Amino acid sequence: MEKDKVPQDEGITGGVSREVQYAIDENGKYVKVMSTGWEPKNIVNDLAWEDIQEQVDIANEQILSGKASPIMYFMAKNQMDVTLLSNYIEIAKWKVKRHLKPKGFKKLTQEQLENYAKVFEISLDELLNYKPNNE
Amino acid sequence: MKLDFEHIPAGHCENGVISSLLNYHGLKLSEAMIFGIGSGYFFAYMPFVKVNGIPLASFRPIPGMIFAKAAKRLGIEMKKQSFRKQPKRAMDELDKVLDKKLPVGIQAGVFHLSYFPPAYRFHFNAHNLTVYGKEDNTYFISDPVMEYPTTLTYDELKKVRFAKGALGPNGKMYYPINIPKEIDLKSAIRKGIKQTADWMTTIPIPLFGVKGIRYLSKRLRNWPNKLGAKRAAAYLAQMVRMLEEIGTGGAGFRFIYAAFLQEAAGVMDDERYNELSKEMTKIGDKWRKFSSLAAQTCKGRSADTNGYNTIANLMLEIADDEEKFFTELKKLI
Numbered sequence: 001m002e003k004d005k006v007p008q009d010e011g012i013t014g015g016v017s018r019e020v021q022y023a024i025d026e027n028g029k030y031v032k033v034m035s036t037g038w039e040p041k042n043i044v045n046d047l048a049w050e051d052i053q054e055q056v057d058i059a060n061e062q063i064l065s066g067k068a069s070p071i072m073y074f075m076a077k078n079q080m081d082v083t084l085l086s087n088y089i090e091i092a093k094w095k096v097k098r099h100l101k102p103k104g105f106k107k108l109t110q111e112q113l114e115n116y117a118k119v120f121e122i123s124l125d126e127l128l129n130y131k132p133n134n135e
Numbered sequence: 136m137k138l139d140f141e142h143i144p145a146g147h148c149e150n151g152v153i154s155s156l157l158n159y160h161g162l163k164l165s166e167a168m169i170f171g172i173g174s175g176y177f178f179a180y181m182p183f184v185k186v187n188g189i190p191l192a193s194f195r196p197i198p199g200m201i202f203a204k205a206a207k208r209l210g211i212e213m214k215k216q217s218f219r220k221q222p223k224r225a226m227d228e229l230d231k232v233l234d235k236k237l238p239v240g241i242q243a244g245v246f247h248l249s250y251f252p253p254a255y256r257f258h259f260n261a262h263n264l265t266v267y268g269k270e271d272n273t274y275f276i277s278d279p280v281m282e283y284p285t286t287l288t289y290d291e292l293k294k295v296r297f298a299k300g301a302l303g304p305n306g307k308m309y310y311p312i313n314i315p316k317e318i319d320l321k322s323a324i325r326k327g328i329k330q331t332a333d334w335m336t337t338i339p340i341p342l343f344g345v346k347g348i349r350y351l352s353k354r355l356r357n358w359p360n361k362l363g364a365k366r367a368a369a370y371l372a373q374m375v376r377m378l379e380e381i382g383t384g385g386a387g388f389r390f391i392y393a394a395f396l397q398e399a400a401g402v403m404d405d406e407r408y409n410e411l412s413k414e415m416t417k418i419g420d421k422w423r424k425f426s427s428l429a430a431q432t433c434k435g436r437s438a439d440t441n442g443y444n445t446i447a448n449l450m451l452e453i454a455d456d457e458e459k460f461f462t463e464l465k466k467l468i
Contacts, residue, residue: 001390001420012254012380017282020146022167022390024416030167030394032144032384034282040430041379044372045254047433048187051369079246079258087299 006033011042052079060132069105070130071096074120088119137268140238142277142284146384146391148263149201150175151279152240155265157211159238160314164209166279166384171395172327173205176388177334178457180342180351186301189373192351194387196334198242198261198302202309204330208323212313218306222293225306229266232310238267238277242307244298250278250285260302266292280382324399325468332465336458345458352450359440367443368433375426375433386426389419396464407467414460421453 003023013019018034025031055076062068075085086096098104099116108116117127140159143166145151150166150173157164170176175195182190195201206213218225232239244260245251267284268275274292276285287295296306335344342350358367378387385391393415400408425446432442 001385001416001423012252014252014254016250016252017280019280020144020384022146022384022394028413030390030397030412032146034144038379038426040375040426043430043434044375045380047368047372047436048257048376049254051187084258084300087303 003031003033006035007038008036009039009042011037011039012045013037052076063130063132066102069100069102070127071105071116072100073130073132074116074122074127075100078120085119089115136233137270137275138233138236138238140265140267140275140277143279144282145279147175147195147382147388148279149198149261150205150391152263152265153202153205155277155279156238156240156311157314159267160311162211162314162318165394165398167391167394168398169205170201170388170391171331171399172208172323173201173203174327174330174334175201176331176392178344178347178387180347180354182342186373187369189370192374192377194377194383194389204327205323206311208326209318210315211311213309214312215307215309220305222297222306225296225308226289226293229308230269232308233266233269237310238265240265240309241292241296242304243295244300244304245295246298247291247294248278249287249291250276250281258298258300260298260300260304320402324402328399328464328468332461332468335461336465345454345461348450348454348457352447352454355450356443356447359443364436368436371429371433371443371446375429378422378426386419386422389415389422393419403467405467411460411464411467414456414463418453418456418460421449421456425449425453 001023003025020032021035059072059076086093143155145166150169154166177196179193184191243262246258264278393412396412
């Protein structure tokens with residue numbers, strides 16, 4: 001790829017940073033060029049986020065129909081599955097699964113709730129009072 | 136205390152960190168040179184390793200390998216430490232090394248990296264960055280995939296050093312402790328090239344090297360039928376991300392390798408490396424075309440089998456190119 005063809009499509013770097021792209025200059029020499037992004041990357045990144053959003057939507061539906069606890073929503077929002085969440089909380093998977101149900105959630109101790117809130121980087125209040133927006 | 140450390144943005148984190156650590160100690164080797172010597176170029180399709188439930192197609196060897204091989208071939212001695220379930224000790228040890236005026240390479244999880252653009256933040260744990268100082272509660276960070284140096288608080292750094300999940304860093308840190316005065320760059324380059332050429336052309340398992348590209352081509356052709364439009368698009372999208380997203384320098388490291396060959400031409404005083412660098416640029420351009428076609432195909436998640444067939448054919452073409460390329464390159468060493 002030539003230096004002047006390095007794409008500058010604003011997208012996933014969100015104006016925060018630019019990425020190094022290797023390209024050849026007018027003398028055929030390789031140089032590092034800063035790029036704001038490339039449309040194909042934006043497309044596939046959007047796709048990955050759509051999949052995450054889908055998990056979040058599913059969690060919200062289940063919470064609304066009384067089948068899941070708020071933990072289900074925050075787990076999806078943090079791109080976690082039960083295995084990863086249980087690693088972060090440092091308890092067994094079957095216990096986390098139980099806490100995903102409203103019944104198991106109600107039985108959580110203050111300490112356990114705080115642990116979840118800490119992992120999700122939210123306040124205890126946000127965890128306890130989470131309500132999906134019913135649209 | 137803030138060390139006089141030069142932040143050098145790089146295509147890839149692992150090479151970038153090593154290159155800038157060595158630079159601090161007076162050894163000027165580019166990211167591309169480290170990448171070539173450490174045999175960073177690869178292809179592997181591993182259906183049994185899943186990322187987000189999708190089989191892994193990788194354009195590089197496992198994390199840490201480039202680093203280990205480059206250090207060995209250059210005769211550089213690195214101190215490596217891990218701290219399983221001992222975050223406090225991991226942070227104390229980091230402080231101790233910083234006090235000795237040594238910048239430290241750190242393995243980190245990306246998800247909790249506060250300075251990353253939000254779209255970058257997935258649960259990927261094999262990221263690398265350099266810590267080059269500390270003032271009160273703040274650490275000075277040189278992250279090679281960021282344009283400018285940045286900072287993390289004590290708690291933030293502790294968190295990313297103990298990210299959970301696959302390839303968890305367990306507080307891993309590393310820094311050079313012995314750099315030889317005389318380095319045999321020619322020999323290191325030859326070793327790096329030989330291994331890459333062997334990996335790409337002679338591993339007798341159909342999942343690796345050019346065989347792996349051909350195998351995946353066959354699989355990919357059937358994705359829309361086998362997986363349905365939505366899932367197929369997710370598989371394809373992940374391939375593009377492995378090729379292009381943060382840390383490949385473009386085209387799944389192929390352009391970095393072309394840059395390495397160009398530098399090698401100077402070191403070896405052999406014009407043929409320059410010719411092959413041009414060939415590698417063409418291969419990189421084809422992978423870019425792959426990404427472009429693939430992104431168009433997954434956009435809107437259509438089940439257009441024509442799109443998948445075109446991409447699969449392009450992969451076969453690239454596999455032939457890469458095979459021919461490494462056969463030629465091997466003749467030079």
